[in-house]
Amino acid sequence: FDLELQNRLPTTIIAGDQEKQREKMAEMMKCVGVVGGGQMGSGIAQLAAMNGLDVWLMDADQDALSRATAAISSSVNRFVSKGLLSKEVGDDAMRRLHLTSNLQDLRSADIIVEAIVESEDVKKKLFKDLDRIAKNYAILASNTSSISITRLASATQRPSQVIGMHFMNPPPVMKLVEIIRGADTSEETFLATKALAERFGKTTVCSQDYAGFIVNRILMPMINEAFHTLYTGVATKEDIDSGMKHGTNHPMGPLELADLIGLDVCLSIMKVLHEGLGDSKYAPCPLLVQYVDAGRLGRKRGVGVYDYRKKKPPITPSPRL
Numbered sequence: 001f002d003l004e005l006q007n008r009l010p011t012t013i014i015a016g017d018q019e020k021q022r023e024k025m026a027e028m029m030k031c032v033g034v035v036g037g038g039q040m041g042s043g044i045a046q047l048a049a050m051n052g053l054d055v056w057l058m059d060a061d062q063d064a065l066s067r068a069t070a071a072i073s074s075s076v077n078r079f080v081s082k083g084l085l086s087k088e089v090g091d092d093a094m095r096r097l098h099l100t101s102n103l104q105d106l107r108s109a110d111i112i113v114e115a116i117v118e119s120e121d122v123k124k125k126l127f128k129d130l131d132r133i134a135k136n137y138a139i140l141a142s143n144t145s146s147i148s149i150t151r152l153a154s155a156t157q158r159p160s161q162v163i164g165m166h167f168m169n170p171p172p173v174m175k176l177v178e179i180i181r182g183a184d185t186s187e188e189t190f191l192a193t194k195a196l197a198e199r200f201g202k203t204t205v206c207s208q209d210y211a212g213f214i215v216n217r218i219l220m221p222m223i224n225e226a227f228h229t230l231y232t233g234v235a236t237k238e239d240i241d242s243g244m245k246h247g248t249n250h251p252m253g254p255l256e257l258a259d260l261i262g263l264d265v266c267l268s269i270m271k272v273l274h275e276g277l278g279d280s281k282y283a284p285c286p287l288l289v290q291y292v293d294a295g296r297l298g299r300k301r302g303v304g305v306y307d308y309r310k311k312k313p314p315i316t317p318s319p320r321l
Contacts, residue, residue: 029196030054033109033134035126037061040143041115042068043171046075047200049093050085050172056098056106065099072097075172107133111196113165115143118268123147124155131156139189141165145216145265146272149182149209159184163193166213167202169261177202182209211276212269220269223261226254227285230305237305255305258288259298263305267292 032048034041037059045057045068059065076093079085085093098105106112112130114123123142130140140162142152153162164180177197181190190206197204207213212220226240235243241253258266267289273282291297291304298304 029110029192029199031056031109032196033058033106033112034115035059035103035106035112035130036115036143037064037068038115039071040167040169040171041113042071043075043169044113044115044143044167045097046072046093046172047167049096050076050079050089051200052092052096054096054098056100056109058100058103058106060101062101065101069097069099079172103129104133106130107135109134109138111139111141111193113141113143115167118145118147118265120147120151123152127152127155127162131158137161139163139192141193143167146212146269148211148276149180149185153182153184160186161189163189164207164209164213165193165197166215168215175201175203176215177204178207178213178215179204180207180209180213212273216269217273220266220273221282223254223258223266224270224282224285224288226258227288230255231285231287259304259306259308262298262300263288264292264297 031054032045033056034045034048035058037057041057041059045055048055049072057065057068059068073094076085076090080087080090100106112134114126114130116122116126123144127140127142134140136158138161140156140158142149142162142164143166144152144164145166149162149164150159153159156162159182162182163185164178164182166178166180168174168176177200179190179193179197194204194206205214211217226244229235229240230237234240237255241256244250244253252260267284270282270284270288274280274284295301296304299308302309
């Protein structure tokens with residue numbers, strides 16, 4: 001008997017058992033709650049509905065819910081028209097989508113994903129409220145791009161069931177989900193969350209609970225440096241973006257990407273990195289701060305680094321479909 005194979009066998013069996021456990025957990029989930037009717041929240045709700053789950057999408061703003069419904073319907077129709085989804089599945093997805101402005105309606109969810117403003121205090125208050133209304137075994141997940149999962153979990157009585165589930169923008173299209181363990185996140189919570197992301201057809205990566213996690217720990221300093229390059233007059237915004245697109249084969253330049261993400265979001269993440277890691281290299285560029293102070297937040301406001309109000313935007317971002 002091969003000794004090397006014998007040594008590997010227990011790990012192989014454990015890995016196989018975990019795979020079966022994840023599949024079982026994914027199948028057991030029937031209902032997903034999503035808080036936040038913006039682009040991220042509506043995209044997550046769409047994913048869940050298209051994958052056969054009942055969805056409650058909650059937002060206190062009725063106008064936000066109306067916009068979310070229109071965006072989801074349009075996106076599902078495009079999936080169908082492109083042959084990526086059958087009409088039957090598309091129709092079923094829309095039937096599975098329920099809208100509400102009442103947090104209590106999320107009490108039937110097996111997992112609730114928060115996708116609201118990137119503010120730790122606001123998120124903590126929400127998690128405290130969700131902890132009171134959610135089923136005892138329900139998982140509370142945050143779509144935060146940088147805020148500590150451990151600190152969010154501290155607002156609840158179920159820290160072992162709190163986890164980070166960071167989707168990329170736009171969720172129906174982008175292939176990655178970052179899964180972030182808090183200090184007390186249980187293995188069962190991790191496996192169930194990973195299983196759900198895989199049910200959505202996503203590639204998952206796991207990060208420990210450090211500022212910025214994986215993607216934004218690397219991406220945001222690059223965007224911040226692009227602002228410094230513009231701020232110090234090294235090059236024009238067009239040449240900065242063109243250089244990075246054609247020189248590094250990126251689909252978008254860093255300044256174009258910042259406009260798509262939202263300059264306020266970029267600034268918020270840089271502040272989290274700066275405060276969390278205590279290194280001056282993460283200090284937000286003064287130009288980024290100035291743009292946010294001026295209300296130049298990017299595409300969502302019609303003007304950021306680029307002005308989208310009078311002319312065609314310089315690039316076409318990855319479509320939501």
